Amino acid sequence: MKALIAGGGIGGMTMALRLHHAGIDMEVFESVVEIRELGVGINLLPHATRELTELGLLEDLAATAIETRALSYHTQYGHHIITEPRGLAAGYKWPQFSINRGSLLMILAEAARDRIGAERVHAGHHLDAFSQDADGVTAHFVHPQNGEAVAECRGDLLIGADGIHSRVREILHPGEGLPNFSGITMLRGVTEQEPFFDGRTMIVAGTWNERMVVYPISEAARKKGRSLINWVAEIRDESKVLRKRDNWSRIGIKADFLPAFADWHFDCLDMPRLIEDNDVAYDFPMVDREPLERWSFGRVTLLGDAAHPMYPSGSNGAAQAILDASVLSDILVKTDSIEDALIAYQNARMAPTANVVLSNRDFLAERVLRLVDERCPANCKNIHDFVTREEMEQFSRDYQRIAGFDKDSLDAKPSLKSV
Template sequence: MILIIGGGIGGLTLALNLHRAGIRCQVFESAKEIKPLGVGLNILPHAMRELSFLGLESNIAKDAIETRDVSFYNRFGQHIFTETRGRFAGYEWPQYSIHRASLHDVLMKAVYDRLGSDAIKKGHRFKELEQSNEGVVAHFNTEGSCPGVRTYRGCAIVGCDGIKSVVRSSFYEKNDPLIYSGITMWRGITKWPPFLSGSSMVYAGWLETGKVIAYPISKTDDGMHIINWLCEFYCPPRNPKGDWGQKGRIEDFIWSCKEMTFSWLNIPEMIKAAEVILEYPMVDKEPLKKWSFGRVTLLGDAAHPMYPRGSNGAGQSIIDARCLADNLTSECDEVTAFRKYESDRRPKTSAVVHANRSNPPDAILREVYERTGDKPFKELNDVISVDELEALSDQYKKIAGFKLEAVHNNKSPM
């Protein structure tokens, strides 16, 4: 029995992969009740590929928007670059924009359907572990019907307990701080009319003066869209704890986008109509030199917390889950499987952590901002060529593993 600590995106995807491989597992989640927390995220084709193999694509599609294109603008609304995405760009798998809670719900229902009603033990907060040559023991503080302390035994532990992982801190108690990027993000959702192609993702502005990202994540019955938006800029740390649920205040950031009243989207008006505003610091941690300790390993944000930019936080955890399940299937013991999983995934995800710091997918906007000195341009070609724009976009795709050839060449699950 594999003990999965954390029933977030990575933990649940791992449970589904292990079930498919015929490996027994049990998920432990600290939350007593799963609430629809967070806002939107993107599932890129490399992650959708794995979710499709798990038979989840049609359920995801029910409450998501299939992204058609991504467009970049400067803060004056001048168009810089557009590229198609997912199936519209020739991938076999789509790109979806979705509320995190909807994705989580699809995964959770699939886990209950396939693994049974007791597959997720809620109200179980992991505290500490022990291991020997024979197996592992995990200790939990429990809430709910039988509050107290509970202990479970298994053959291995996978820490999927997110950016503040307690499993990780069992091995890295010291010198493992959250590192603030200097950027704070305000995120929210607003019911608003469709814009551009109706399934476009847009990036506008740059971090020195204020950058906005907006994309639809679902449709409403009256023809409107639920738009996920994000407004971010450089500022001193405000919420360094990295709490996904922290409420945000419009007066703290609306000034940064007040002139982004584009003909195709009035950004300040859309933000003023928000149903939810959250504030989150862009934080990550230094990539680790080791994730696997005998019968214990890490997955997702617990292993490689990264800035939530480039749509890779959820995606990389989904890919980790497939890789870990494949190794547990092909190796005859957990220790070897964990070592092999780590040697495949650690260098790749460390590269994404670094790319998200220095060469994110919207580096295009930084280039144009710097070359124009934050002024409107007359001819884009005088500032940057189409070849350079494509090269910048391709560079991130290559590092994050979602270049078309890489996604298509990857083998099907074992």
């Protein structure tokens, strides 16, 4: 059996590593001409680090990422709402890592090149079209910049792991158009500063309309007594309309965002300084797509953001792509029929990921911010008189269960070695 993987991002590279572990042949075709560090911070929750640990990547991740121990919620006035322990500190057997997306990609890409052979990872191969017949799939690749044909490859199945603007999805589901825009625009950047709290804590602060998500991402900086702090500043303007596809590397204009956060001088962290002290920030609209009713068509299926792009609230985008790869590989290894395997994969993953998409649209993971904003008078400090700790903790438990990282189900899951 040979799989063609379109897209060498987080999901595509993990898929290659899982298939290699399962003894299934594959090749990865990535659009960008050079696979290099792109993106800013990303979180890997214990359900994802478990999968990457089983692929032997724990040491590399721990050497690069921050092992995150707490998530602290604050109001827009800087008042503390609640702190949740995370990862190992919350009793999980696997850590939560906060990491630069580019560093994570390079860990996966280097492991893939080492294990499957660099000749099986093709950069500058943008999937343009495919056809399938009773015996296999033929995929056509073009150069991403000039559109000229670069290769035609044959395999037994095609996995569309080609991200939020997936060409594979566009072919399978024509006419979907642009993604759904939440009205929220995110400015994303990284700033080196002195550590806040213990240097391993994530802060989520604000309201339904304005929010900051902040966390350190570099173990190397931490060891030097500094913090490389990833931050996302979000502002909502529902009158805004998405007119074209955006890309993750577009430079943002800080002056458009700074006024909304001008007074956010918290005791633990000065948010305006965090934004101002950074060299380059990127903006991106917060988008998702409606959950699909079908991912698998014969020998072709979708994975990761191509299948279920979601708002990055709740830190689950990368994790769900990694889980897709694990499930698909486990199913493929046990099957005689590729078509049946792809349907089984769709049946296993489509409903759970749709629930995460919808929960993220509702900001379930961070609902506590909205509740506090709605119930508490402006600048109030006695927050727990208006929202109980039990209510707050319940949101978190609900989200863990929906996204598949509640401790009990994670502990009960068989390990890769037993599959």
